[in-house]
Amino acid sequence: MNDEDFTRGDVTDLTDVAETEQFSVSLRCSCVRLVPYRFEITEPVCFTSKGVRISGVLQDKDEKFELHIHKQEVIKVIAHFGNVEPAQPLVTLYLLKTCAEYVKTQLKLPDDQPHDQVGFKTHSFHTRRLILLFDSVTMSARGIIKSMFSCVDEISSTDAAEILERIADSDRKTQDKSSQPPPRQLRADEQVSLLMYPPKGTGSLCIRMEDYVCLTKESYLNDIIIDFYLLWLRNTLIPEPQRERTHIFSTFFYKRLTTLTRPADMKQTAAQKRHARVQKWTKVVDIFDKDFIIVPINEQSHWFLAIICFPNLKGPVTFDTNQPVEPQHLKRARGKKVSLQIGNTTITPLTKRGEGGQLPAALTADNVCRIADDESERDEAEGDDSDMASEDSENSNSAKEPAATPTSTTTPSNPSQSNSNSQSTPSGPARNIASDDVPAVKQPLILIFDSLAGASRSRVVATLRDYLTCEYRVKKPDAQAHVFNKDNMPGHCVKVPQQNNFTDCGLYLLQYVEQFFSEPIRDYRLPIKQLTNWFDFLTVTKKREDIANLIQQLMDEGNQQQRHILPVIEFPTLNGQLVEYPEDTESAEFEEEEGHDDDDPNSELHDDNNTGTDMEVDPVNEEPAQGGKPAAVATVTTTATATTGKRFVLKRRLQNGSVSSPSNGNGEASSNGGILMPQLVSTAAGSAGVSPGVAHLAPRGPSGGLKIRKIEP
Numbered sequence: 001m002n003d004e005d006f007t008r009g010d011v012t013d014l015t016d017v018a019e020t021e022q023f024s025v026s027l028r029c030s031c032v033r034l035v036p037y038r039f040e041i042t043e044p045v046c047f048t049s050k051g052v053r054i055s056g057v058l059q060d061k062d063e064k065f066e067l068h069i070h071k072q073e074v075i076k077v078i079a080h081f082g083n084v085e086p087a088q089p090l091v092t093l094y095l096l097k098t099c100a101e102y103v104k105t106q107l108k109l110p111d112d113q114p115h116d117q118v119g120f121k122t123h124s125f126h127t128r129r130l131i132l133l134f135d136s137v138t139m140s141a142r143g144i145i146k147s148m149f150s151c152v153d154e155i156s157s158t159d160a161a162e163i164l165e166r167i168a169d170s171d172r173k174t175q176d177k178s179s180q181p182p183p184r185q186l187r188a189d190e191q192v193s194l195l196m197y198p199p200k201g202t203g204s205l206c207i208r209m210e211d212y213v214c215l216t217k218e219s220y221l222n223d224i225i226i227d228f229y230l231l232w233l234r235n236t237l238i239p240e241p242q243r244e245r246t247h248i249f250s251t252f253f254y255k256r257l258t259t260l261t262r263p264a265d266m267k268q269t270a271a272q273k274r275h276a277r278v279q280k281w282t283k284v285v286d287i288f289d290k291d292f293i294i295v296p297i298n299e300q301s302h303w304f305l306a307i308i309c310f311p312n313l314k315g316p317v318t319f320d321t322n323q324p325v326e327p328q329h330l331k332r333a334r335g336k337k338v339s340l341q342i343g344n345t346t347i348t349p350l351t352k353r354g355e356g357g358q359l360p361a362a363l364t365a366d367n368v369c370r371i372a373d374d375e376s377e378r379d380e381a382e383g384d385d386s387d388m389a390s391e392d393s394e395n396s397n398s399a400k401e402p403a404a405t406p407t408s409t410t411t412p413s414n415p416s417q418s419n420s421n422s423q424s425t426p427s428g429p430a431r432n433i434a435s436d437d438v439p440a441v442k443q444p445l446i447l448i449f450d451s452l453a454g455a456s457r458s459r460v461v462a463t464l465r466d467y468l469t470c471e472y473r474v475k476k477p478d479a480q481a482h483v484f485n486k487d488n489m490p491g492h493c494v495k496v497p498q499q500n501n502f503t504d505c506g507l508y509l510l511q512y513v514e515q516f517f518s519e520p521i522r523d524y525r526l527p528i529k530q531l532t533n534w535f536d537f538l539t540v541t542k543k544r545e546d547i548a549n550l551i552q553q554l555m556d557e558g559n560q561q562q563r564h565i566l567p568v569i570e571f572p573t574l575n576g577q578l579v580e581y582p583e584d585t586e587s588a589e590f591e592e593e594e595g596h597d598d599d600d601p602n603s604e605l606h607d608d609n610n611t612g613t614d615m616e617v618d619p620v621n622e623e624p625a626q627g628g629k630p631a632a633v634a635t636v637t638t639t640a641t642a643t644t645g646k647r648f649v650l651k652r653r654l655q656n657g658s659v660s661s662p663s664n665g666n667g668e669a670s671s672n673g674g675i676l677m678p679q680l681v682s683t684a685a686g687s688a689g690v691s692p693g694v695a696h697l698a699p700r701g702p703s704g705g706l707k708i709r710k711i712e713p
Helices: 097-107 139-148 157-179 209-213 223-236 252-257 270-282 365-369 415-424 458-475 505-518 537-541 543-558
Strands: 024-027 029-034 037-041 045-048 051-057 064-070 074-080 090-095 128-134 152-154 193-197 205-208 246-248 292-299 302-309 340-342 345-349 445-449 491-494 577-580 587-593 613-619 636-640 647-653 707-709
Touching (some): 024 139, 074 157, 193 209, 193 223, 193 543, 205 209, 209 223, 223 505, 223 543, 252 270, 252 458, 270 458, 292 505, 302 458, 302 505, 445 458, 445 505, 505 543
Parallel strands (some): 074 152, 445 491
Antiparallel strands (some): 029 037, 029 128, 037 051, 045 051, 051 064, 302 445, 345 613, 577 707, 587 647, 613 636
């Protein structure tokens, strides 16, 4: 049909049709459907030699309409003429797109609603379905309709009944949706509960608005978000057989284990006192039936992860056949310089260290991420770096593998640089590939995954060993006593992707757990290598947005009444792509603070052996920052004299010139006692059309809008 030659007219006017070709038949029609819309018919539908005339009343309006559809505008007809139950007679007209637009205009359908069939398969983009439901169709009318259209496809009563059922289902959904109140946009300052997860059963977590808000860019993840995502991972990502072999402790476990309380039995050892605080936590579970025990830890506002592997084994066995193998000869870590890397800042100790090889407490990785908060002293077991397995331990498998590229001293603070590095270096497998002569093994281990490598974790490992020893005595009272030590339960700090800012440690902890089960380690010989490039920068950076979308999805699934839409907050990504703010600059500085009254003169800070420790801050090779300005990173050399009570706090200088300390997990900043509130992004007046559940960012500052950079995985 040529659209230029076509003129729509009254199909019942047959004056210009030869008398021998004229025919007309009228059928009583109960309604006409353009799903999800329904229109009542006021006059019988008239089929003529020119086309079809349909007259009726507009939906929810006291207005009449009249459609004149010419037969050349109908490209296909599906019909069921029989009057056999359970289907009533129907005729479905497939219309050209131009005709469908005409129908839409005549029926006054809104532009933002689909006028095509919902719930049915469309044969082409240019087809639309108009369904006519009749009370009955006479034999003569059937013949006229068949002769009128050359493309009539008759269907059975079963197929017709299926179509009618789909229409009824669409009506039910439309009715349910219309009965619900309109969605409500929540505000970030509302004190409301958003979600209970899981919705049923014991051990549910309550996600509140303040928990959601901590997903804001440059904010610390709190314990609720950490516990929620770990629980969700366990229920969705971990396969059922492995799920039964995995136990995940909450973020409060290690804090409770190491928090001093009044003991019930004064004759208990220090390890027994610690175990007594958490003994009820495993009342209904035997952790020695598990392969993996996940322990999220927060020390001085820095999140890191400990995973206890195969606590039920007494020694190494082959990975697949569980045949005992000869234990490894492990080299122990010795005191050596440990560099901490945050963005473009490298912190390297120049002179002697404290006993055991660790940095003075005020200069460790913990305090780089901390807020100078005065947490109560932890009750941890004594540990030494020599208790940890060294990276130089003999591993026949790893000797045959290419060396992993270290990132602890090359990770750029610029996300674009970091991504380019992750693209140039392919992500390595999360395992050690066993050679033919040395089989892969699994063995009892305590693995530490820390996004700020450098701090000693020997006390954490020693504390967990003591806990396992006491727990074994309780769970296996009839078995021979088993003492977990550095020989039968080695500790090892795994080289893993590192954070390049001050606030993403919680995201890295979650990504470590997710990666541990999605790309599992296949050989537990030490050292475990090839995890440096376990995942790329974008994967962990977009996790804030991913978790926010997950919370919105779970809210939608659980809310059967009014839908609640989460407030728009600022993420470092938008729809999985990095968002850059060219006007933002950030630099780091160390501020020296004088003595504190709460310093313990007996602590390691006041050890005479620790006096005169020099620290040097070395910038990595600097490249011009965005906008052509060089990155503002200076070389700073200062001295910490422990006996004077001085300490060093790493702070951030923001663009407006103010200096702020990173907030802790609850969003508090201790430098001024105030609250470090996340910056909310205002939305325009037309933001009502924003897709629900997806955070959209508005341009910031007078210098222009966002830059969105897509990173290919």
